[in-house]
Amino acid sequence: MGTGADQRGIADTTSTGSGAGRGRTIPVVARLFFAAALGSLTIVALAPPVEAGTAPSRSTDESSSKWGALLTHSVDLGQSRARSVDVLVDLRTSTRPTTVLTWADRHELTARWLSGLATSVLSGSPAALGRGLGVTVDDFRAPNGQLFYATRQQPQVPTSLRGEVTGIGRISSYGRIVNDYVPDGGLTPSGLMQAYDATPLESQGDQGQGQTIVFFETDGYAKGDLQGFQKAYKTPAFQVSKLGQNSGSGKEAPMDLEVAHEVAPAAKLVYLNILSGVSSQNDAVIFEDAFHLAATRYKGAIWSLSLGVCEADFSPSDLATMNQAVANAELAGTTVFASSGDSGGLECLDDMLANSAVGVQAPASLPAVTGVGGTALSVANDGAYLGETTWTEPLLSQGTGGGQSSVFSRPSFQTGPGTSSFSSVGDPCASTSGCREVPDVAALADPVTPVADFESGHKVPGGNGTSVGAPIWAGFTALIDTYLHRSGTSPVGAANKWLYRLAASPQKYAPFHDITTGGNAVYAATPGYDMASGVGSPDVWNLARDLQSLLGKS
Numbered sequence: 001m002g003t004g005a006d007q008r009g010i011a012d013t014t015s016t017g018s019g020a021g022r023g024r025t026i027p028v029v030a031r032l033f034f035a036a037a038l039g040s041l042t043i044v045a046l047a048p049p050v051e052a053g054t055a056p057s058r059s060t061d062e063s064s065s066k067w068g069a070l071l072t073h074s075v076d077l078g079q080s081r082a083r084s085v086d087v088l089v090d091l092r093t094s095t096r097p098t099t100v101l102t103w104a105d106r107h108e109l110t111a112r113w114l115s116g117l118a119t120s121v122l123s124g125s126p127a128a129l130g131r132g133l134g135v136t137v138d139d140f141r142a143p144n145g146q147l148f149y150a151t152r153q154q155p156q157v158p159t160s161l162r163g164e165v166t167g168i169g170r171i172s173s174y175g176r177i178v179n180d181y182v183p184d185g186g187l188t189p190s191g192l193m194q195a196y197d198a199t200p201l202e203s204q205g206d207q208g209q210g211q212t213i214v215f216f217e218t219d220g221y222a223k224g225d226l227q228g229f230q231k232a233y234k235t236p237a238f239q240v241s242k243l244g245q246n247s248g249s250g251k252e253a254p255m256d257l258e259v260a261h262e263v264a265p266a267a268k269l270v271y272l273n274i275l276s277g278v279s280s281q282n283d284a285v286i287f288e289d290a291f292h293l294a295a296t297r298y299k300g301a302i303w304s305l306s307l308g309v310c311e312a313d314f315s316p317s318d319l320a321t322m323n324q325a326v327a328n329a330e331l332a333g334t335t336v337f338a339s340s341g342d343s344g345g346l347e348c349l350d351d352m353l354a355n356s357a358v359g360v361q362a363p364a365s366l367p368a369v370t371g372v373g374g375t376a377l378s379v380a381n382d383g384a385y386l387g388e389t390t391w392t393e394p395l396l397s398q399g400t401g402g403g404q405s406s407v408f409s410r411p412s413f414q415t416g417p418g419t420s421s422f423s424s425v426g427d428p429c430a431s432t433s434g435c436r437e438v439p440d441v442a443a444l445a446d447p448v449t450p451v452a453d454f455e456s457g458h459k460v461p462g463g464n465g466t467s468v469g470a471p472i473w474a475g476f477t478a479l480i481d482t483y484l485h486r487s488g489t490s491p492v493g494a495a496n497k498w499l500y501r502l503a504a505s506p507q508k509y510a511p512f513h514d515i516t517t518g519g520n521a522v523y524a525a526t527p528g529y530d531m532a533s534g535v536g537s538p539d540v541w542n543l544a545r546d547l548q549s550l551l552g553k554s
Contacts, residue, residue, distance in 0.1 A: 173281030208264025219250025244276025263475025341401025374445020417528030
């Protein structure tokens with residue numbers, strides 16, 4: 001498939017001018033942490049419109065006060081020495097932005113248009129981008145020691161671009177992409193299938209054939225570990241394609257691939273290294289490029305993301321753009337799952353851009369994404385499902401993530417028993433119908449009852465966390481999509497509207513295990529929906545039949 005840099009050439013990349021920052025690769029700042037413990041926004045209706053939730057409109061970044069506080073407490077090191085900086089630009093339409101491209105050329109900048117999306121990326125030297133947008137890009141050292149570039153002022157849309165541009169994101173490399181992985185704690189492949197009632201699909205030949213699952217990763221995997229897993233558990237051979245370079249070692253990537261493979265052994269798996277060959281330190285740009293790449297190369301694939309960033313680290317405009325990219329991919333049948341975090345609802349711990357440690361992480365908080373929380377699973381000696389509680393380890397500051405978005409209002413699909421605002425912990429959406437709530441669903445996360453894993457040449461109990469929930473749900477969706485295809489029914493696609501509809505009223509077959517005990521550090525599990533386990537974990541066979549009936553009528 002070529003290198004990561006080659007993959008990103010799929011976007012309609014127009015190099016304009018001869019700015020000094022163009023065509024170079026920036027070393028990624030050390031902002032990756034492997035978690036062990038742990039407005040503005042008028043959302044623009046692009047074509048086609050997406051249900052994204054809204055936030056009160058403001059003329060500047062809605063988190064400007066928190067952003068200002070971070071910069072006030074950071075050391076300004078003067079004009080940025082980064083070789084290149086960039087920013088997301090929200091366009092009015094998804095057509096080629098000729099005015100933006102011409103403007104970029106005139107200001108010695110590079111403009112990349114992500115074809116099919118109402119999004120462009122402006123890149124160039126700190127001085128050139130600053131001059132073009134009327135701001136100064138400096139380097140800063142945060143109180144925790146992190147180095148990042150940023151501007152003290154939120155850039156405004158230049159007058160000459162207002163016909164094509166509706167907003168500009170935050171110029172910043174502040175943030176930290178977190179792998180949701182709790183080391184060490186399994187259920188065998190057959191045990192996982194039996195516990196969630198997926199064996200009826202398997203017994204009739206539904207093994208994910210014809211389906212593709214894309215994994216968004218920041219670490220690598222060893223081919224020998226996949227072969228060892230295959231031999232140990234007597235599964236079919238792995239079918240893995242690569243987008244970007246594989247570092248050859250890691251914990252998250254092999255676990256994700258192995259978990260999905262044990263559930264859907266006939267599905268094609270795609271390893272996408274979101275950091276391979278990137279020339280950006282801006283997390284919003286990194287995610288946007290990865291979403292565009294996956295949607296372009298693998299239309300209608302299922303996506304699994306076992307990583308995230310505190311939502312407060314993004315501007316509302318950036319989050320809206322990311323959400324739109326996911327929603328556009330879902331129009332082709334893509335379904336997207338992302339883990340909700342492993343810090344028990346305190347996903348913004350020690351983050352200076354957050355009001356408090358209480359918070360959620362993106363991409364799970366995006367309304368177009370199905371956020372996956374975590375449970376502790378109990379099974380009988382014969383493997384039969386006995387029950388689940390939420391996964392929580394308060395003494396270790398670990399547990400299922402969940403809570404309210406600080407940006408998105410609650411989408412219309414998020415209705416039913418248990419969905420409501422919780423003003424007791426602060427409700428930033430009090431003037432609307434309430435906030436977007438996370439997670440949407442749940443699955444096994446407790447490291448004490450881990451899934452099968454093969455790592456560093458050995459069979460080991462897999463570290464879980466909510467990380468494992470995303471590939472579990474992705475694998476089960478591959479089985480369900482195969483089942484739906486055989487019956488002539490459309491694939492699941494954008495899942496949330498169907499999942500909440502099924503949960504809102506009694507179904508012929510009970511599609512979810514309602515988790516009513518436990519909670520995380522902030523919210524309790526309750527009957528119906530709750531912000532620790534969503535609508536519950538799947539009964540896969542029942543869910544498949546309910547979806548067949550529901551989608552067949554839609």
